[in-house]
Amino acid sequence: MALYNRVDGRLLKEKMRSTLEKRVTISFYKYHHITNPQEFRDQLYREFDALGVLGRIYIATEGVNAQISVPEHNFNTFKTRLYSVDWLNNVRLNIAVDDNGKSFFKLKILVRKKIVADGLDDSSFDVTDSGTHVDAATFNKLAEDPNTIIIDMRNHYESEVGHFKGAICPDVDTFREELQVAEDLMRDQKDKNLLMYCTGGIRCEKASAWMKHIGFKNVFQLNGGIIKYAQEVKDQGIENKFIGKNFVFDERLGERITEDIIAVCHQCGKPCDDHTNCKNDGCHLLFIQCTECAEKYNNCCSDACKDILELPEEQQRELRKGINKGRQVFKKGRSEHIRSHES
Structure with a gap:
């Protein structure tokens, strides 16, 4: 079997958004010396793919770091398989607080030097x-x-x-x-x-x-x-000292902890805490956008990106050819296009 999902991500996202399948979003990690990360990675991919697991898992010689979603009907089987690995037996599973089951659209398991980039020796x-x-x-x-x-x-x-x-x-x-x-x-x-x-x-x-x-x-x-x-x-039933949303690194981009909205739309300044990625594939800037600005800018971060999005797809691809944006995150004073309400 193929140990990678080669299907177009846009098709997988659409499938994920339209499905009625109930899924459980969880995360777990464990520091442990793994002698052969690639072998462990392939074994995990085979077992998780067969169970319909979606998500992102990093494996390194120092351990594993996973954010995934599991079909509800396969959750107990998933736990049994996971806990059958001796050093992962009874590892804590953090179950999402505010979960719509739409957190991930494909299974991606990567071997890395570290499971979290920390710069430490x-x-x-x-x-x-x-x-x-x-x-x-x-x-x-x-x-x-x-x-x-x-x-x-x-x-x-x-x-x-x-x-x-x-x-x-x-x-x-x-x-x-x-x-x-x-x-x-x-x-x-x-x-x-x-x-x-x-x-x-x-x-x-x-x-x-x-x-x-x-x-x-x-x-x-x-x-x-x-x-x-x-x-x-x-x-x-004790006091909750956390206010607002908990940002998460999946399609949800956040889970509601309290009703407090402590952030603002980066475009108009209206109270808002909904992160989004600019719809222009050549940008994908992560920023906060309210519904009104999403409509005004067609889910883009700026007029410049909105204009690009209106071009034919072939022309858009030409404009972004050879450009690797990586993960771009809005920060006041740093963005090339977006102008916050305080600018």
């Missing part, structure tokens, strides 16, 4: 000596301690739409930058409680180990990240 410290994992109730208690500093270990566009009350949200584009900011910020406060959080916990796993390695005394991390926290506060 893992041989220089013990990556398994991570911070103290805390649940929602303990997180809330620590958050109320004046000796605690809360740091959001995510990128600026994630914290822009949702974050914990009182958290420091660095204006950074990458996790690598985030680590340096956290280190600089806490340099003279090593006796404070350092309380870290991220989406599902994987970034804090490495970050907390690094902060302990460089001398920080009291390092804590939110177990299961924002996803697990949201479920625990709901189940336990």
Whole structure:
């Protein structure tokens, strides 16, 4: 069997959006030494593809990092298969908080050097000596301690739409930058409680180990990240200190945690926290856009991209030939075309 899905992504997206199949969106990760990542990758692809699993999985010699969706009727079989791998037995599965089953449209499993790009030399410290994992109730208690500093270990566009009350949200584009900011910020406060959080916990796993390695005394991390926290506060009926949306790296681009809207449309300034990607295939800028601006700009980030979208497809392809945009993210003052309401 083919170990890659070669079907046109646009067709797969349309199929995903139109299906009535119920799916469960989950994420999981595990740091573990994998001797042959490619062999493990191929084995996982065969088993997951047969179960109808969709999503994105990164595998490296240091472990696995997965964000996927599973057909509801195959969920128990999926868990049995996953847990049959000895080092993944009973690994925590973070189940999405606000899930419409439309999170992924194809299965993509990639072998990488690292499961999270952090810029660290893992041989220089013990990556398994991570911070103290805390649940929602303990997180809330620590958050109320004046000796605690809360740091959001995510990128600026994630914290822009949702974050914990009182958290420091660095204006950074990458996790690598985030680590340096956290280190600089806490340099003279090593006796404070350092309380870290991220989406599902994987970034804090490495970050907390690094902060302990460089001398920080009291390092804590939110177990299961924002996803697990949201479920625990709901189940336990305790105060929810997170406000807004939790940004997610799939087709949903966010899951609603509270009804608070703390961000604004990047084009008109109206309260809005709906991320989208510019419809122009030569741009795909990630930005926040309200429904009115989506209609005005035809789901594009600017008049320039709107004009390109109106050209024949052949001409559009010619314009973007040889251009690899990568992941482009809006940031005030950085975008080439979009002009925010504050510009």
